[in-house]
Amino acid sequence: MTSPIAAIILAAGKGTRMKSDTHKVLHPIAGRPMLLHLIDSVAALDPARTVVVVGAGREQVEAAVRPLGAETVEQAEQLGTGHAVLQAEAALADFTGDVLILYGDVPLVTAETLRRMLDRLHMPDMPATVVLGFRPADPGAYGRLMVDADGSLRRIVEFKDATPQERAETLCNSGLMAVRSADLFRLLARVTNTNAAGEYYLVDLVQLAAEDGRTSAVVETDAGEVSGVNSRGELAALEAEWQRARRARAMAEGVSLVAPDTVWFAHDTVLGRDVTIEPNVVFGPKVEVGDRVTIHAFSHLQGAKVSTGADIGPYARLRPGTVIGEGARVGNFVETKNAVLEAGAKANHLTYLGDARIGARANIGAGTITCNYNGYLKQRTEIGAGAFIGSNSALVAPVRIGDGAIVAAGTVVTQDVEADALSLTRAPQTAKPGWARKFREVMQARKAAK
Structure with a gap:
């Protein structure tokens, strides 16, 4: 029996690098706000609930998503991704099933990829969390996914905390995750902000599950599918990628x-x-x-x-x-x-x-x-x-x-x-023979007299 599905979409960021009066997630790709691209992918899974976490510019986001049947909850303070997801707890208090955690500025993830994440959540080893990974051409400052020989996800290491050996890993964290509702908020309640940024990180769920003796898993996808948008340049790059695929x-x-x-x-x-x-x-x-x-x-x-x-x-x-x-x-x-x-x-x-x-x-x-x-x-x-x-x-x-x-x-x-x-409403055409010649002579004489 297929479990009910809920989606939590994080869209509370201010998007200051866009330098725009329009909320970041409402900037269009192929003529449609990027947040609505993502909601379309979620809708293909027939979710029981879709909850969008809003913050700055919430009125714009709410106006865009409510006609589509999505709920909104507010993250008044930006205290990290774990804190953002926690804002949906009350909205999903009566929900039992699988939860997808997504990002409004990562709009091109497909329904097929989301389905693979959910399917992996229900494989025989029953992982506590499923994280979507990718291998970019330049791993840069992305968090790294440390996977054991048996394929289980041991932990997620932020770039700034990674050793040279860990930085050599090319499998990166997209931030997208699938978790059972029964596990999600239980684990989130144990997340702390004892880190340099003083924020509550969603990635800590993997480590907390491991402390309980439970494994997590990774599903890989193409880097283009999980490209995010934080600037006009990145928006243009994602538009170009979408157009390239559509032309093909x-x-x-x-x-x-x-x-x-x-x-x-x-x-x-x-x-x-x-x-x-x-x-x-x-x-x-x-x-x-x-x-x-x-x-x-x-x-x-x-x-x-x-x-x-x-x-x-x-x-x-x-x-x-x-x-x-x-x-x-x-x-x-x-x-x-x-x-x-x-x-x-x-x-x-x-x-x-x-x-x-x-x-x-x-x-x-x-x-x-x-x-x-x-x-x-x-x-x-x-x-x-x-x-x-x-x-x-x-x-x-x-x-x-x-x-x-x-x-x-x-x-x-x-x-x-x-x-x-x-x-027809034309006046009759008339002709005056020689008129043009006489006109030229008169005009030339006037010009010569000046």
């Missing part, structure tokens, strides 16, 4: 990236098969792309759905609420917002389509604008199937263009146009 997955799933390092995905980007993405394309959140779509260079998509066979860009901007139908075309320097282009519709260049529906096979000429905002309210424009909108037209919403209608180039449309009708 996209290509493995049948997407062609012409210049992979220049394409940036959001956390929830959905891509179909045989999609081609040219250089310097950026995906904001909530984008779905169907099969056999081409997205040309320097396009930006956010909150948009692009259907099978559509062609986007270059230099296109699809804003939230955009739906591009099958085989539709959005060309260079076209911007859409809350607009639907039905199957086969075309807006090839230099156009703004906001709060609009463009019917199937309709053609939108260059320089067309839907005038959707009057300074107070947004209004819709409806363009029928097969309609033709001439270049440099302004469609003043609310307005309807019927199926098959033609709007002549340079027209300002302020009234509905019936199906198959021609609408």
